[in-house]
Amino acid sequence: MSRFRVTYRIFAASLAEARARAEAIALEQTVEIPRDVVPAGYIEDTILGRIEEIGREGDSQFRATLSYSSDSAGSEFTQFLNVVFGNSSIQRGLRVMGVDPGEAILARHKGARFGIEGLRRLCGRAQGGLIAPVIKPQGLGADALAEISYRSALAGADIVKEDHGITDQHMAPFRERVVKIAAGVARAAEETGRRALYFPSVAGHPWEIRDNLRFARDAGADGFLIMPGLLGFGLMHAIASDPDLSLPVMAHPSFLGPYVLSPDTGIDHGVLFGTLQRLAGADISVFPNVGGRFGFTVAQCQAIAEACSDPMGPGVPILPSPGGGMSVERAGEMARMYGSDVVYLLGGSLLRLGAQIGDGITAMRRAVDAAGAQ
Structure with a gap:
């Protein structure tokens, strides 16, 4: 049975202490019992984590680097994550630096359904960076959000993405908003001959989400914005792999910050x-x-982008989507940093343009294309 590998950064005073911590991790992430009572045979030989290097x-x-049996992970994505960094995530001085899923895990969790090529095909942009205005702010009614969406799509946006903070508030209830925004995006497509993809922010109580997803699909949504830090990676995995939905997924980082912000705990950015x-x-x-308001470094952003688009990574390559600090003036810098396979999020700066929001999107489109041609 194939094993998957997880590489940890361990903080310790000596190699002997680091090895002792690694042995404890191997136990903690699998059998969670003292080493001297681990049953011989299958459990000791297969289930127990191993130090590989x-x-x-x-x-x-x-x-x-520790390896774990794919039997430990079972068929659930959440249990796979539990083995990668379950109880050990509560320890200080331990950080996940790499995950190699191995053949068995990849067979169970195949990754993105669409990826870079599929999204380019859906939005009709064969090359160059994709532009995604963020529809906000929270507090606007459904009609106002639909008007912003229409103007954005009309100006050439590739993806019209709702802000993650707009869910099912009374100001713009999910179903009313989805119907009106989808209609606005469709109207822009009729006028331009090119359709932007509309990604509503998934909303609802847990028992409502399944019906809301299908409602959004039937109303004209082209994909979904999901916050795995709040809704769970397991739910995102279920939505992404649901053959009945078969729509692309955009993952938002809300609530995930504590996993990456400390250099000596959590999970590596990439x-x-x-x-x-x-x-x-x-x-x-x-x-x-x-350069935005959250303080990720150039190296951290590049590590994320590379992990997303690396052809040797799990499943098909996906699109990194940096947000914050985007402007026409920075288009060249961003194109040099991220290349052409990227989704640029345009947020609050666009709203300063009011009814001329489309002019800002058009200007960014020209700047991104010009930067890519250099």
């Missing part, structure tokens, strides 16, 4: 926003852009 990375830092998003079925992974 360990070595010094830096001062008081070590890298350890792993969380790249590898795990791909495995969970996201076609687009949103993350805070360098």
Whole structure:
């Protein structure tokens, strides 16, 4: 049976201490009992985690690669994550730096349904960066949000994405909003001959989400914005792999910040926003852009983008989607940093243009295309 591998950064005073911590992780992530009472045979030989490699990375830092049986992960994506970093995530001085799912896990969790090529086909843009205005702010009614969406689609947006903070509030209830925005995007398509993809923010109580998804699909939604940090990676995986829905998924990073912000705990940026998003079925992974208000570095953003688009990663390559600090003036810088396979999120700066919001999208389109041609 194929095994999957997880690489951890372990903070320890010595190699001996790091190895002892790695042995404890192998137990904690699988059998969760003392080593001396692990049953011989199948449990000891297969289920128990194994240290495959360990070595010094830096001062008081070590890298350890452990392997786990795919039997431990079962068929659920959530249990796979539980083995990767369940109880051990509560420890200090431990960070996930890499995940290699192996053949068996990839057979169960195939990754994105559409990926880069599929999304380009759906939105009709064969090359160049994709532009996605964010429809907001919270508090506007459904008619006002639909008007912004219409103007954005008319101006050449590739994806019309709702803000993650717009869910099912009384100001713009989910179903009313979806119907009106989908109609606005469709009207723009009739006038231009080119359709933008509409991604509503998934909303509803847990018992309502399934029906809301199907309602949105039938109303004309082209994909879904999902917050796996709030709704769960398991739910996103289920939505992405549901053959009845068969629509692309954009993953939003809300509530995921604590996983990556500390250098000595949590999960590496590229792993969380790249590898795990791909495995969970996201076609687009949103993350805070360098130069925005959240403080991700150039190296962290590049690591995410590379993990999303690496052809050797799990499943098909997906589109990284940096948000924050986007402007016409930074288009060249962003194109050099991210290349052409990227979704640029345009947020609050567009709203300053009011009824001329389309002019801002058109200007960004020209700037992105010009930067890509250099």
